[in-house]
Amino acid sequence: MQHTMYATRPAFPATNMLRPILTTALLAGAAAGATAGLLHLVFVQDILLSAETFETGSEQATSAVLTVRNALTIMIMVMLYCGYGLILVALMAFYGQTGDRIDARRGLLWGVAGFAVVILAPAFSLPAQLPGATETDLATRQIWWMIFVVSAALGIWLLAFGKTPGQWAAAVLVLVVPHLLGPQLPDILTGSAPMELAALFTARSLGVGLLTWLVLGSVAGAIWRREQAEPA
């Protein structure tokens, strides 16, 4: 069996591992992005639109405009989760080099971790905001978003795969310290939407994020396992 594997290897070995990573990531990303888009339209979009009427004081747009807007939202969700899928599967492949197998059930755990890293961790200090929230400097918030995500990724990787109490302690520090130093609410708050809308929006955004990441992780795990089972 081994000999057949080597004999059928393509001439350019870089494509050898790239093809299964791309297949897995893009299929899982499309499934997760479609899930995110549909859940967004059912549970989140109305809240966002009514916040916009508070922000601008004008009526909602016509249904034709909204249809285009919703189609774009689904398309962009698919792009975003293909991006997340590529990173998730690349990390699964990296981890797989140690010889551990990943399947759908393991993938579910990777999905929970991904949710914690890119949705929950930044939301702890920069919760999803409705249009019309108090404006603070955009670049500063974007830099903090990246710091929160990178530190959460490092912290959760250390928690999951660390082997010594020192590594776990480092994980806790890396997870908590950025939020002690991170952005504060401005002194004067001028958000235009009622707080009930904002609270529901933020909570729904987290819930949709978790469900989407469960789909991304479990589908990626299931396909990755099949890709690994057949000789590349």
Add this chain to the structure above:
Amino acid sequence: MTTLVQSQSRDASGTRAIFMALTFGLALIASVGFASAGAIHDAAHDVRHATGFPCH
């Protein structure tokens, strides 16, 4: 010996593939979440708000 050489080249190609996938992924996320060009911002506006990217 042959097997050893092949398994080493396999690891190197795996690492290269992992880095390529990471790069593609980061490029997609950066354009959806961070690009400030008007058309991209407008198309991605609702997704940015709902997925927690700082938007405006």
